[in-house]
Amino acid sequence: MSNVGTAPDSYLGAPYGLAAWLLTKDHKRIAILYLISITIFFGVGAMFAAGIRLELLTPKGDLWTSDTYNKLFTLHGVIMIFFFLVPSIPAVLGNFLLPIMIGAKDLAFPRINLISWYIYVVGAVITLTAVITGGLDTGWTFYTPYSSVSSQTAVTTAALGVFVTGFSSILTGLNFIVTTHRMRAPGMTWFRLPLFVWAMYATSLQMILGTPVIAITVLLVAAERFLGLGFFDPARGGDPVLFQHLFWFYSHPAVYIMVLPGMGVISELVSAISRKQVFGYSFVAFSSLAIAIIGFLVWGHHLFVSSQSVYAGLVFSILTMLVAVPSAVKTFNWTATMYKGAVTWESSTYWVIGFLGLFTIGGLTGLFLAAMGMDIHLSDTYFVIAHFHYIMVGGSLMAYLGGLHFWWPKMTGRMFNDNLAKVSAILVFVGFNLTFFPQFILGYMGMPRRYHAYPDEFQVLNVLSTAGAGVLGLGYLLPAFYLTYSLFKGAKAPANPWGAKGLEWTVPSPPTTFNFDEDPIVTEPAYNYNPSREVHVG
Amino acid sequence: MDQQLEASTLGMWVFLVTEIMFFGGMFMAYILYRILYPEAWVLGSHHLNVSLGALNTGVLICSSLTMALAVRSAQVSSRKGQIVNLALTIVLGSTFLVVKYFEYKEKFEHHLVPGRHFDMSLPQAAQQQLFFSIYFMLTGIHAAHMIVGIVLMFVILVMSIRNRFSAAYYTPVEISGLYWHFVDIVWIFLFPLLYLLGAHLGAHGG
Amino acid sequence: MSSHIVTPVRTYVVIFVSLLVLTAVTYLVATQDFGAMNTPIALAVALLKASLVVIYFMGVRYNTPLTKVVVIAGFFWLFILFGLTLNDYLTRGWLGVAGR
Numbered sequence: 001m002s003n004v005g006t007a008p009d010s011y012l013g014a015p016y017g018l019a020a021w022l023l024t025k026d027h028k029r030i031a032i033l034y035l036i037s038i039t040i041f042f043g044v045g046a047m048f049a050a051g052i053r054l055e056l057l058t059p060k061g062d063l064w065t066s067d068t069y070n071k072l073f074t075l076h077g078v079i080m081i082f083f084f085l086v087p088s089i090p091a092v093l094g095n096f097l098l099p100i101m102i103g104a105k106d107l108a109f110p111r112i113n114l115i116s117w118y119i120y121v122v123g124a125v126i127t128l129t130a131v132i133t134g135g136l137d138t139g140w141t142f143y144t145p146y147s148s149v150s151s152q153t154a155v156t157t158a159a160l161g162v163f164v165t166g167f168s169s170i171l172t173g174l175n176f177i178v179t180t181h182r183m184r185a186p187g188m189t190w191f192r193l194p195l196f197v198w199a200m201y202a203t204s205l206q207m208i209l210g211t212p213v214i215a216i217t218v219l220l221v222a223a224e225r226f227l228g229l230g231f232f233d234p235a236r237g238g239d240p241v242l243f244q245h246l247f248w249f250y251s252h253p254a255v256y257i258m259v260l261p262g263m264g265v266i267s268e269l270v271s272a273i274s275r276k277q278v279f280g281y282s283f284v285a286f287s288s289l290a291i292a293i294i295g296f297l298v299w300g301h302h303l304f305v306s307s308q309s310v311y312a313g314l315v316f317s318i319l320t321m322l323v324a325v326p327s328a329v330k331t332f333n334w335t336a337t338m339y340k341g342a343v344t345w346e347s348s349t350y351w352v353i354g355f356l357g358l359f360t361i362g363g364l365t366g367l368f369l370a371a372m373g374m375d376i377h378l379s380d381t382y383f384v385i386a387h388f389h390y391i392m393v394g395g396s397l398m399a400y401l402g403g404l405h406f407w408w409p410k411m412t413g414r415m416f417n418d419n420l421a422k423v424s425a426i427l428v429f430v431g432f433n434l435t436f437f438p439q440f441i442l443g444y445m446g447m448p449r450r451y452h453a454y455p456d457e458f459q460v461l462n463v464l465s466t467a468g469a470g471v472l473g474l475g476y477l478l479p480a481f482y483l484t485y486s487l488f489k490g491a492k493a494p495a496n497p498w499g500a501k502g503l504e505w506t507v508p509s510p511p512t513t514f515n516f517d518e519d520p521i522v523t524e525p526a527y528n529y530n531p532s533r534e535v536h537v538g
Numbered sequence: 539m540d541q542q543l544e545a546s547t548l549g550m551w552v553f554l555v556t557e558i559m560f561f562g563g564m565f566m567a568y569i570l571y572r573i574l575y576p577e578a579w580v581l582g583s584h585h586l587n588v589s590l591g592a593l594n595t596g597v598l599i600c601s602s603l604t605m606a607l608a609v610r611s612a613q614v615s616s617r618k619g620q621i622v623n624l625a626l627t628i629v630l631g632s633t634f635l636v637v638k639y640f641e642y643k644e645k646f647e648h649h650l651v652p653g654r655h656f657d658m659s660l661p662q663a664a665q666q667q668l669f670f671s672i673y674f675m676l677t678g679i680h681a682a683h684m685i686v687g688i689v690l691m692f693v694i695l696v697m698s699i700r701n702r703f704s705a706a707y708y709t710p711v712e713i714s715g716l717y718w719h720f721v722d723i724v725w726i727f728l729f730p731l732l733y734l735l736g737a738h739l740g741a742h743g744g
Numbered sequence: 745m746s747s748h749i750v751t752p753v754r755t756y757v758v759i760f761v762s763l764l765v766l767t768a769v770t771y772l773v774a775t776q777d778f779g780a781m782n783t784p785i786a787l788a789v790a791l792l793k794a795s796l797v798v799i800y801f802m803g804v805r806y807n808t809p810l811t812k813v814v815v816i817a818g819f820f821w822l823f824i825l826f827g828l829t830l831n832d833y834l835t836r837g838w839l840g841v842a843g844r
Binding site: 108109170173174175177178181182183208209210211212213215216217219220223227228229230231235236237238239242245246249 | 541544545548549552553555556557558559560561562563564566567570571574575652653654664665667668671672674675679
Binding site for chain 3: 552554555559565566569595605613739
């Protein structure tokens with residue numbers, strides 16, 4: 001990679017050598033370490049997805065045994081959630097950009113940042129060990145008592161892997177919170193921050209408050225399995241629904257941990273492609289916080305079909321409807337930003353529009369599921385699968401790719417082929433809809449999730465879905481090629497290739513190790529594209 | 539320096555919030571099962587040695603005092619104060635663990651450790667076993683945190699001996715102290731919740 | 745603790761003695777039968793002891809408002825976990841739906 005980077009003092013060049021990278025304290029290098037790791041795990045998770053979709057081409061369970069199929073969907077979920085989606089935007093884009101966006105030289109605790117990556121790697125190795133030594137067939141949700149008593153797979157190992165990786169999340173969140181509070185440059189008030197920073201901050205709150213609960217929960221499952229201590233086993237007086245409460249207390253906020261960063265990316269992209277201040281900046285900022293907080297109050301909507309009381313179900317149902325409001329506010333505001341903006345059709349625009357369409361569908365279908373009455377019928381069907389993939393993949397993953405492209409010149413100092421990027425975005429959008437829209441229909445028609453065989457009448461839609469997955473896979477593969485190619489042959493990137501506002505565009509591409517030669521002094525609001533038109537905020 | 543101490547203090551408190559939530563999950567299990575099985579909870583509690591539990595509570599409170607004094611010694615650049623108080627903190631923390639060891643040994647001898655050897659002839663045996671699962675998990679993870687704390691204190695002690703801390707820089711002592719006090723606070727809740735249930739009904743164990 | 749304010753030894757000792765006294769109170773109250781009030785009293789005393797440790801030993805009284813918010817938020821989130829979970833268990837059967 002000696003061709004990468006422009007200036008000789010870019011963070012990529014010096015200090016040189018493997019040890020310099022593996023012992024780095026530079027947030028930008030750590031971001032690259034994470035980028036490589038999560039990309040590998042995306043590939044692993046995608047392999048499992050391929051296994052699932054291939055099986056579902058035919059109604060009979062003829063490709064894998066049901067036991068193997070159970071392992072495929074479980075591992076697809078575990079890997080994609082814990083080892084790809086949760087770290088993705090925060091650990092790659094957040095790590096890289098947060099200090100620069102606020103005008104700092106690094107995060108508050110650089111060594112803890114590096115340790116968080118090593119913890120991620122250890123957790124990943126432990127989980128891969130689980131994959132090899134028997135796999136996991138409990139569903140990513142680890143429901144007891146199957147996971148804690150009966151399953152013959154490597155549950156304890158996998159639980160420990162998830163436990164360890166959780167600390168990576170916690171340390172990242174801790175770092176971001178302290179950094180945002182304490183290391184903003186002079187003049188960088190809260191209301192001049194890029195909305196991406198607000199999103200990282202809100203995400204970090206959730207990481208801090210939620211992740212420890214899943215940590216103790218999987219530890220209790222491991223203890224039940226390994227030490228015979230009964231917590232969730234009815235035979236020993238335990239309550240499986242308690243597990244569900246504890247598990248979803250984290251895992252619901254976890255989905256916001258996965259989507260809030262994506263929303264932060266979209267705020268940045270939407271403003272850049274429209275050459276306009278984000279409409280209703282403070283509403284978007286407060287919505288991030290609202291999502292982070294209300295997101296902790298809704299977990300019981302995952303327990304509608306358990307023995308949870310109907311009364312509690314009503315409470316959770318209302319709160320779940322409430323949490324949709326700030327997301328809707330943001331979606332309206334992004335759209336309003338583009339309205340009468342000077343929108344240009346570079347590849348970022350494609351990712352943004354793709355996100356807006358897919359996230360809206362995903363979000364609206366969440367409301368279907370929030371209604372307890374509907375959820376009774378749709379729970380554990382493909383409707384739920386389609387809903388969360390629209391948000392996680394149509395939303396978060398598209399935002400991640402959009403962000404990766406948008407900031408690629410900054411991170412690597414190279415320009416990529418924009419036309420190929422547009423092709424990728426289109427392939428992803430088309431492939432995604434082809435894969436997952438049929439699943440809404442399948443779910444509505446009653447096809448249950450986590451089954452490797454299904455009635456004949458569902459085949460056509462399943463075939464469409466698998467075909468879509470192929471197109472989607474192509475859309476993901478393409479960037480791997482042209483982005484890697486750009487590292488060697490791409491045009492050298494200027495400091496501000498997109499003409500965007502933000503402190504990251506005032507430093508070279510790629511930045512130097514300490515980002516700024518002197519502390520920047522901030523005097524403008526964020527997204528100050530049209531100073532004469534704008535009312536100054538903050 | 540002040541800014542760095544402040545940032546580190548904030549960071550440590552953010553971490554302690556994660557610890558609150560971590561123990562919180564276990565406390566939630568405790569609360570739920572206590573509501574579901576109140577008599578078994580009282581029966582289980584009666585097997586615990588209140589005197590040893592109270593002794594340990596006192597030991598930890600003393601260690602919090604010595605810890606606070608150790609931080610104060612660093613604040614006033616007293617090397618001797620730091621060394622004495624940190625050493626005392628370590629001794630007291632270790633005492634706690636030794637007492638815990640004897641308590642666990644007693645449980646083992648009385649067949650109160652959940653699993654194959656649990657005494658199933660006890661009244662409400664399944665639920666008492668649940669009580670003890672939670673007892674061992676809560677106190678076990680607490681003890682693990684104590685061990686980490688003691689190791690941390692050794693590191694700080696060595697650094698103190700090497701005169702690394704003074705009024706100008708004592709951040710590591712401060713944040714280690716915060717961790718230590720937190721572990722004490724967890725025990726402050728554990729003692730009444732585990733040891734003192736139904737104490738008014740008499741018939742203590744041990 | 746702020747690096748400027750040094751708490752006097754005497755303050756620490758007073759808090760220390762208070763904590764020991766409160767521990768004794770906890771024990772004595774537990775040996776008396778106050779019916780349903782035993783648990784709330786025990787928890788209230790424990791909360792008081794914890795507060796003394798947080799405010800004085802951990803020095804939160806001299807910390808920034810932000811740190812204080814962090815401390816309170818931590819305990820508040822615990823109550824969200826307890827509260828909404830118990831909101832399930834304690835309301836079973838309230839709406840007359842069979843088994844729920």
